[in-house]
Amino acid sequence: MFWFDKENGDTVFMDQRELETELCDGRKLIVKPDIIGDFRDMPFPNESFYLVVFDPPHLIRVGDNSWLAKKYGKLDEHTWQEDITKGFAECMRVLKTNGTLIFKWNEEQISLKDILKCFNKKPLFGNKRSKTHWLVFMK
Numbered sequence: 001m002f003w004f005d006k007e008n009g010d011t012v013f014m015d016q017r018e019l020e021t022e023l024c025d026g027r028k029l030i031v032k033p034d035i036i037g038d039f040r041d042m043p044f045p046n047e048s049f050y051l052v053v054f055d056p057p058h059l060i061r062v063g064d065n066s067w068l069a070k071k072y073g074k075l076d077e078h079t080w081q082e083d084i085t086k087g088f089a090e091c092m093r094v095l096k097t098n099g100t101l102i103f104k105w106n107e108e109q110i111s112l113k114d115i116l117k118c119f120n121k122k123p124l125f126g127n128k129r130s131k132t133h134w135l136v137f138m139k
Contacts, residue, residue, distance in 0.1 A: 012035060014042070016037065017031060018036060020032070039054070052101050058109065061109055081117075085119070101137040106132045112128075
């Protein structure tokens with residue numbers, strides 16, 4: 001949702017779903033990744049990218065067919081810690097040495113403090129004042 005150019009040729013977009021629907025306010029929602037895949041098990045070799053943006057779903061309590069779930073996806077309420085931990089490890093695996101990981105998180109339902117417990121690394125910097133956080137890590 002935050003990309004300025006969803007057709008950028010230097011970017012590989014990955015999501016676990018492909019979706020074209022209309023939201024409750026009449027806007028079209030199109031999720032059309034280059035690759036359909038799971039962030040816990042990415043289909044890329046080790047050290048493939050200089051930059052990775054990890055923007056996992058941030059909601060655990062949302063209706064499966066709600067516009068929020070359609071737009072942002074949904075984490076499993078029982079396995080979210082393990083899923084985020086695996087996803088972060090995968091991001092680091094596919095990053096080249098000295099590569100940069102941008103992590104986006106909205107703490108509407110899960111605090112940033114709890115999310116950071118899933119990582120074996122501290123961010124270099126990021127914003128801490130809003131509900132949506134952008135954190136930068138380096139491999």
